[in-house]
Amino acid sequence: MADSTSMFDLIRHGEPEGGPMYRGSKDDPLSEMGWQQMRSAVTESDRWDAIVTSPMLRCVHFAQELADTRGIPLHKDERLREINFGEWEGRTADEVMANDGERLSQFWANPVAHTPPGGETAKDFNRRVTESWHHWREELAGQKVLIVCHGGVIRMVVADVMNIPLEHSFSSVATPYACRSRIQVDTSAHGLFQSLVAHGSFKASTP
Template identity: 55%
Template structure:
């Protein structure tokens, strides 16, 4: 077997219209600031073999623009959409704290046992991300991939690669707007080894 290295550059979407909230599956577009954040995070000289994106427009619109500009193939992966926050979709943390402070406190203390009311269980979210990750890790072997997705998705991917417990996956790593991370996957005769190479601002 020939050894191979696959690079996944992850980037969270920029600021959406409406500002910070539990957005989840709420399909808001990027604000003007969000577009600028994304464009500032990518250098002209950078190139990938494939752009992979969440289907939500705060990710897909920029991914499509970038793929077209650079002449790169674009793939939309539904499995990389954000966690669904159920009854909290479209609400701010301040609003939830005002009305049901105990619910949001339980979520931050134990998100595995106390998901948002009507929301996606963290274990199900983890399984969805894991399945999509393993699929694309195989399909994109030996390539350089840019994945445009969400803070929750990136946090979960980093947690899985770094063996962070599920209950800490949502709070262990800060992922601000347009934050970039790099995962490296080496497929060798000794097995598949994945690691985090970088996280945060990059030198462009």
């Protein structure tokens, strides 16, 4: 195994049109505020060799703009779509709590055992996201990479990096709009080691 150090910055999309809700597979573009949040979350000092993005509008529009502006290769990956929340999609947290509060609480307590009605299972979601993560981790080894994606996707990747059980993966990491996470991946003859080195609002690009 060739020695390499990779740096992956994951950023959640900004606010979409329609504001906060269980959006899931509902494909809304960024609002004006969302564009401001995304543009403010990156600086000229950030340096990436490649960008990987969810194909959903709230991610891909910003990723495309950034790739075009900086001349960076852009890769779109269907596996990085947000989890499908089924019947909860398009409804706010308060609306879901008022009408389906028990199932919502059960989902957050243990998403493996409690799938949103008509939605995607946590296991299926986790499987496709981790497949994507492992693919790009190998494909872009040794590079600095930006991944533009969703709150649920970031939770799955962080859970893989930190060995968080899937049952606790949704409730263990806060991912506000335009939140950034940095993961370092080192490979050598001793194996592969990955670690979360930053999470939240940060702009420095130097590891």
